[in-house]
Amino acid sequence: MAVSSLGYIVVEATDLDRWRSFAVEFLGMMEAPSADPDVALFRIDDRPYRFWVQKGQQDRFVAPGWELPNKAAFDAAVVALKDAGRPVEHVDVLEARARQTYEIVRSSDPDGHAFELFHGRFVDYAPFSSTAGTSGFVTGDNGDLGMGHVVLTAPTFTTVHEFYKSVLGFSDTDLGRFYLQGGGRDDPGIGFAFMHATNGRHHSLALGEMPESPNGAVHIMLEVKELADVGRAYDRALKSKGAIPISATLGQHVNDKMISFYVQTPGGFDLEYGWNGLVIDPQTWVPTTSMAVSAWGHKWAWEAED
Known part of the structure; x- marks a missing residue:
């Protein structure tokens, strides 16, 4: 199972x-x-x-x-x-x-x-069409990659991490520790577990060693088919003049290689809008350890306030 x-x-x-x-x-x-x-x-x-x-x-x-x-x-x-x-x-x-x-x-x-x-897989045979001009979203052949990923907080990190592995069958993809306060002597870092299901998406679930989120989740992710889709959506967010708050600027993650930006949803949690995420072989993947969130970009809104 x-x-x-x-x-x-x-x-x-x-x-x-x-x-x-x-x-x-x-x-x-x-x-x-x-x-x-x-x-x-x-x-x-x-x-x-x-x-x-x-x-x-x-x-x-x-x-x-x-x-x-x-x-x-x-x-x-x-x-x-x-x-x-x-x-x-x-x-x-x-x-x-x-x-x-x-x-x-x-x-x-x-x-x-x-x-x-x-x-139970139900399908809608009406062709997908985006009035915003988005070329499409990456969900894999027959939807096997799923809709994207979700990131949750895990105050009891070790217990929750083990639950998703032993009870629901997730496997580790990347076990990161991110030093968001600069990595000094007084920065303990935050543990993250990026976990894949039985498909090739780098992670369908991630857990962060953090207090409970008031909005139920840290973020969800949608992946689009073309880099231009990311650029056009980023422009729409900029042109909204704050109506669609940008939580993180354009950047590329270290572990899943996704080029993306983040916005705040009407639900208060964030949404990552990305392109070209890493696809793995879930049967042979050896878990990695990442010590940084992004290779470039992804300047967070709270950083801009400092």
Whole structure:
């Protein structure tokens, strides 16, 4: 049993129209039909949706939806969760169908981060089209790379890191330690675990040894097909004059080679918008250790304030 990819994310929003503008006009996603007026759905490929944004009382990241390849793997994951003492809530069949999956369970990791597990690949045969002119998003053949990645805080880092490996089947790609205060004697650094599922994306999940994020996640990542897509989106953020806050300037990460920038979403968590991420062989990859976040660029907003 092992998670195959990041299938979707669930977001809570006080203003669905603000998310529509952000997702469609800025990111270049495609809005999908929704049977529920309190839910907005957004596509990046042939899946019916990758973002499920539901009306609520807060603006926050709710949960990632981790995909299992089949029912046998799904059932094994449920058993593993129960054996690990984690809560398991089976979603009723009507809600699962509304989510366009066969089955869903909800659970949480040892630090309390909610997640969903599902199986059943539904597709939307209407061609993807971006009104913003985005050429497309990288999700792999038949969506096997998943929608991107999610980064979570992990106050009990060792415990949570082990949970995702031993219970959900993630494997280590890169075990970094980043010295964001200059690396002096008084800088202990921050541990990070970048973890891959059973696909070739460098990491579908990353954990940071940090206090809990008030918005439910540190960031999520979407990968576009052309570098020009990144440049045009960066221009849109600049032209917004702060309406779309830039969290980090253009740069390239050391470990996954992604050229990207970061913005703050309407949910308060960040989104990395990138191109040309490293693809690995998950069967043979030997974990690396990175001591820097980026090879160049990625000047963070909090650095600009110093």
